[in-house]
Amino acid sequence: MDLFIKFLVAAVLAGTPLLFGTAGEIVSEKVGHLNLGVEGMMSIGACAGFMAGYYSDSFLIALIAAALGGALGALVYGVLTVTFMANQNVTGLTLTIFGIGLSNFIGVYALSFSPNGTLKLPEGITAHMRSIHIPGLSDLPIVGELLFSYNPFVYLGVVLAIALSFYLSRTKTGLNVQAIGENPAAADAAGIRVIRWKYINILLGGAICGIGGAYCSMIINSGVWISNCVGGLGWISVALVIFAGWKPANAIYGSLIFGALRVLKYYVPKSYVNVPVAVYDMLPFLITALVLVVSSMHKSKGVNIPASLGLNYYREER
């Protein structure tokens, strides 16, 4: 039982970076822009957040820097795909390669100034990254451990996903934004500022991905800089968007499930189930494939894929 609780806690922690990546990507895809650069934006965010934290010793500045870093990556993507109408897939892939390279470069450069070959965040900032402790609540048996003892990123992620869900489906702007993703020409004709809202959403998505990147460098790697610190989580987030059916609120339990599948191999006793670890590594993607199959069988409900996803909007061709 105790081990099962520990497993759930580990699943939440493993799912949190995916939640940021997925929520960010959904915001971008809702305006019809498939941004495959999640991994790159997370890398830039990881680097920007880490370096800002390292030199400023402030958790808040680190968070803001991570968001700005991610948004900067998204800006490159936005200028190329929205303004210059470059191919979205190619631009996204390029952004991934660029983002990883840039953050590794900056990391290596900063390492060259380190006296002992290590970059580690100062104690003042790691204290903020530790699990929170609410007197009373965190001490409750089981519930306290399951709900009230995570690092601040976890709560931020959940709040953000709920807020995005509200923004997209309960506000007028959000509905306008969704209209852009469905049919930009019609939205344009209805007087919605298509280009402006595309940019705003792409940048917002990038910023959220950037915070997810900061989770990688600050929490997963315990505040010690290593190259390639995002390690493919951005790609899993792209798959998770499909799993979540383009709904930020679904991304919460989607990332929890994916997180659980990712840590499953360390918690299933080998004495009961002895299969190669590669089987566990495959599970999240197998389930994504299943979701795709099932959702394509019920075309009518649950499929929220924006109709103009991946297509650039040429106003002159209306």
Next chain:
Amino acid sequence: MKKRLLALMLAGAMMFAAGCGGSSSGEEASSAPSSQDASSQEASSSGEAQTQGEGLFPAVPKEELKVGVIHITDPAEGSGYTYTHDLGIQGMQKNLGLSDDQIIRKINVADTDATQIETAMRECIEEGAQLIFATSWGYMDICEALAEEFPDVIFSHGTGYKSNGTNFNNYFGRIYQSRYLTGIAAGLKTKTNKIGYVAAQNQENAEVTGGCDAFAMGVASVNPDAQVYVKVTGSWFDPEGEKQAAEALIAEGCDVIGQHCDTANPALAAEEHGVWAVGYNSDMAEKAPKSVLTSTMWDWSVYYTAATQAVIDGTWTGENYFGDMKDGLVVMAPLTDLCEEGTQEKVDEAKEKILSGEWDVFTGPIEDNEGNVILAEGETLSDSDITGGIHWYYKNVVVK
């Protein structure tokens, strides 16, 4: 209009493709005669070498030597495998007084991508490298093939098992000796009698499994009640998985975490949860000062210096190299203050036996965790079994 544009673009694309094709075939054509050159040179040089008697290749003046190094990642990452290999290269460079432009580094060469490996090595050869160190397991087959094509270039491959006795050898070390000693520190430290071990690969990999066994035997030598719990990540580099594996081990009650993987994340996870750790590759006490008891380390400069010196002196024999603690290739980091009292004495005692050669780790009696007798009293494992044949776990190991 659109169609015409498309046709134009297609034509352009074809011309571009043709251009690329042309240039690449040109390159091949130009590289072919140079390889012939190489083989004819080799014919004369091997004749000379035989008259000299000792080495297989003529001496190379130190100033003319060029050394190629193939790395799987970027050495600047600062802690893991490639970093320690590059420290070895830098050490060799310093020991022998080579200048920077005599070392040709190829970094981020994926060891699963045959084309990339071959290109990297051919580039080294074109730049004039007479000696190439290939540091990762996956480079082995390409080394073998190129060693045949370029008989006057020496290929020295780390961690594998193939060689041809002349210009292609393999080098590795008895890292298990250091793991045994760190196991002593872990065995004395544990209070719960559960010690975790984050392994990059499963039982199929003899290097990882043998290292884990040596660690477990070190533990058993001072604490027969302790068990070693193993979790496998399935990857040489997986920052998130390595942390998760360590956290899962801690959740099961382990209070010392050993590791055979690239990042310091297991040691950092131990630090966060207030338990202890044993590092690998570099001295991880710098990254996780509140958890690391000691680390298992490599000093590759020992081999790189010796091999390069042999090429300079013309005494290269093509023999395989399997270094140990006595050579200084395999090192244990100094014990930190976190270790239990008396650890140093126990470690020194075992180290003395290993250094003097009277005893080595894989000496019987050894029983595996399924009750099979691997070695009877007094028997020892052969080197080929140690590098390629350990697919069993020592009796106190539990795969989790």
